[in-house]
Amino acid sequence: MNHDEIVSGLILELRRGTLILLVLSQLKEPMYGYNLVKKLQDNGIPIEANTLYPLMRRLESQGLLKSEWETSEAKPRKYYKITDDGLIVLERVVNHWNNFSQNVNRLLEDNNEK
Amino acid sequence: MKNDLIERYIYAVTKRLPQKVQKDISDELRTLIDDMLVERCGELVPEEKDIRVVLTELGTPEELYEKYNPDNKKCLIGSPYYSTYKYVLKIVMICTIFGIILANIISGIFDFSKSNSIENIVSSSATFIASLITNLIISVGVAFGFVTALFAFFYHKDIKIDTTSNLDSLPSVPKKNEKISKVDSIISIGISVIFLVVFLTAPQIFCIVMYNEFIPIFNLETIRQTWYIIVMFSVVGIIRDVVRLIEGRYSKKVMIITIIANVSSALLAIWWLADDKIINPNISKSMTSLFDENGQFMSNIFSNFQDFFLTIIIFAFMLDMLVTVFKCLKSKEK
Numbered sequence: 429m430n431h432d433e434i435v436s437g438l439i440l441e442l443r444r445g446t447l448i449l450l451v452l453s454q455l456k457e458p459m460y461g462y463n464l465v466k467k468l469q470d471n472g473i474p475i476e477a478n479t480l481y482p483l484m485r486r487l488e489s490q491g492l493l494k495s496e497w498e499t500s501e502a503k504p505r506k507y508y509k510i511t512d513d514g515l516i517v518l519e520r521v522v523n524h525w526n527n528f529s530q531n532v533n534r535l536l537e538d539n540n541e542k
Numbered sequence: 543m544k545n546d547l548i549e550r551y552i553y554a555v556t557k558r559l560p561q562k563v564q565k566d567i568s569d570e571l572r573t574l575i576d577d578m579l580v581e582r583c584g585e586l587v588p589e590e591k592d593i594r595v596v597l598t599e600l601g602t603p604e605e606l607y608e609k610y611n612p613d614n615k616k617c618l619i620g621s622p623y624y625s626t627y628k629y630v631l632k633i634v635m636i637c638t639i640f641g642i643i644l645a646n647i648i649s650g651i652f653d654f655s656k657s658n659s660i661e662n663i664v665s666s667s668a669t670f671i672a673s674l675i676t677n678l679i680i681s682v683g684v685a686f687g688f689v690t691a692l693f694a695f696f697y698h699k700d701i702k703i704d705t706t707s708n709l710d711s712l713p714s715v716p717k718k719n720e721k722i723s724k725v726d727s728i729i730s731i732g733i734s735v736i737f738l739v740v741f742l743t744a745p746q747i748f749c750i751v752m753y754n755e756f757i758p759i760f761n762l763e764t765i766r767q768t769w770y771i772i773v774m775f776s777v778v779g780i781i782r783d784v785v786r787l788i789e790g791r792y793s794k795k796v797m798i799i800t801i802i803a804n805v806s807s808a809l810l811a812i813w814w815l816a817d818d819k820i821i822n823p824n825i826s827k828s829m830t831s832l833f834d835e836n837g838q839f840m841s842n843i844f845s846n847f848q849d850f851f852l853t854i855i856i857f858a859f860m861l862d863m864l865v866t867v868f869k870c871l872k873s874k875e876k
Contacts, residue, residue, distance in 0.1 A: 461570070462577040477574055478601045482609040485567075497569075503577075506570050 447475065449525060451483060452518045455493060458507040484508050492517055547593055548575055554603035559610055567610060575600070619693045627693040630784055631686070633728055638685040639678065641735030646674045649744035677743065716791035720873040727787040731780055738776035742769060750825065757825055764819045771814045778803050778810070797870035804863040808856050815852040 450473060454464060461481050468475050487493040492514035498505050510518065552571050556564045578596045579588040588596075600606060608616070619627050650670040654663065695701070740747055745766075748759040765772075782803035789796050814820060825847065 460573075462574055462581075476599075476601075477578070478606050478609060481570060481574065482606075485563075485610070503573055504569065505573055506566075 446525075447473075447479070447483065448487065449518070449521055451480070451487065452492060452510055452514055453522070455508055455510045455514075458496070458509040460498075460505040460507050464508075487514070547590070547597070548572070551575075551597050551600075551603060555606045555610065558607060563610075615698060619690070619697045623693050623697045626788065627689070630693075630788070631689045633731065633784075633787065634685050634689050634780075635682065637728065637732040637735045638681050640732055641739050642677050642681050643674070645736055645739040645743060646670065646677060648740065648747050650674075673743075677739070681739070716873070720791050720869070722786050722790055722792060722796065724787060724790070727783045730783045731787070734776045734779040734783065737779075738772060741765060741772045750828075757828060758822050759825055761819050761822045764817065768814060768817075768820075771810055775807060775810050775814070778807050792866065792869040792873045794870065797867055800863055800866040800870075804859040808859045811852060811855045811859075815848055815855070821848045821851070 450468065451464065454467060459467070461484060462477060464484075465475055465477050465480055468480075484493060484495075488495055488508065492511060493508050494511050495506050495508045498507050552568050552575075555571065556568050559567060575593075575596060578599070579592060582588070582596060583592055601609075650666070654666055654670075745760050745762055746756070746758045749756045750759060751757075782799055785799045786796055
């Protein structure tokens with residue numbers, strides 16, 4: 429049995445939803461894509477630019493993020509920021525995450541103690 | 543050279559994306575690649591090697607395109623249509639192959655019976671095998687394409703063909719006499735395919751041997767000219783039987799499709815046979831002359847062979863329709 433393959437598949441599934449949560453939570457202040465990649469990586473959340481950029485674009489099309497090109501700097505950059513709708517969604521998902529992760533952790537710890 | 547590679551990469555990613563986002567994504571990628579190069583090389587001017595590393599890190603253009611592609615229907619036929627598609631395709635394929643082989647064998651026998659020398663038999667065999675292979679390839683291709691295109695259309699237009707997604711609409715388990723036998727439906731599809739193939743490729747099969755001569759029942763030239771009616775006739779039948787096969791029970795849907803299909807088939811038959819030239823005129827003459835001494839009744843039938851034929855067809859369709867409607871209504875009452 430190839431454990432590595434199964435584990436990486438499971439990790440990918442676990443990451444998918446949490447990444448959206450993280451991206452939304454970090455964009456209360458406007459940030460450009462590569463800046464966010466670096467910030468997440470520095471905080472132990474490795475993410476590829478090729479995942480984050482399309483993801484931000486999708487969140488924008490869902491109305492959770494908005495973007496603006498900043499052309500006053502040397503390099504034109506696209507800054508993303510969370511919308512009001514995004515904030516409402518974020519708050520609810522964060523609540524859910526808190527409850528859910530607490531319960532998951534408690535169950536996992538109970539299991540370890542037995 | 544450096545810029546060329548980056549631009550080629552960006553172009554490869556964006557060329558198939560919707561026009562309205564192409565420029566935006568290109569600009570975004572250009573800045574991103576530049577940021578990644580700065581991260582890698584700092585103040586130094588990036589070399590070709592650095593660009594290659596950065597672009598490799600970003601993934602192949604195909605991968606990146608897939609991630610940017612907003613179309614969530616990335617396959618031709620996906621869930622929940624795929625399982626039904628596979629099922630229908632299997633049946634249509636079996637029927638097509640079976641029908642083609644059978645039709646070719648019948649037409650082959652017809653050809654062989656005409657050959658009277660060894661050379662003729664050899665050349666008939668060669669023709670037989672060649673036409674069998676050609677017909678198989680063409681019809682399997684057409685059948686596959688037809689079914690695939692139909693389901694791709696259903697999938698991309700979100701046309702509902704299954705009502706089992708909602709708990710309340712789950713159908714009750716059919717009782718034994720409410721079920722439509724799968725074998726019946728498959729045989730029926732097979733017959734439609736055989737009918738289609740035979741009429742399109744070898745209508746001369748239907749013949750009567752008289753005075754050591756094959757007299758085709760149908761007027762071959764007219765049959766060839768009215769090929770589209772034959773195709774419509776078969777397609778209507780096949781659609782009706784595919785619905786019956788998928789439903790698997792006498793339901794309202796089966797009742798409606800049977801009424802529509804049988805009435806239109808009957809109308810097509812009338813359209814087809816109303817033309818006096820469908821039946822070979824020689825056959826009526828020969829038959830009439832043959833039966834002249836034996837009985838007026840048979841002679842009458844053959845002098846009006848076409849009407850007789852049409853009546854039988856219409857009667858068969860109406861009978862099938864009435865039986866189906868009766869069974870559907872009966873199963874609904876319960």
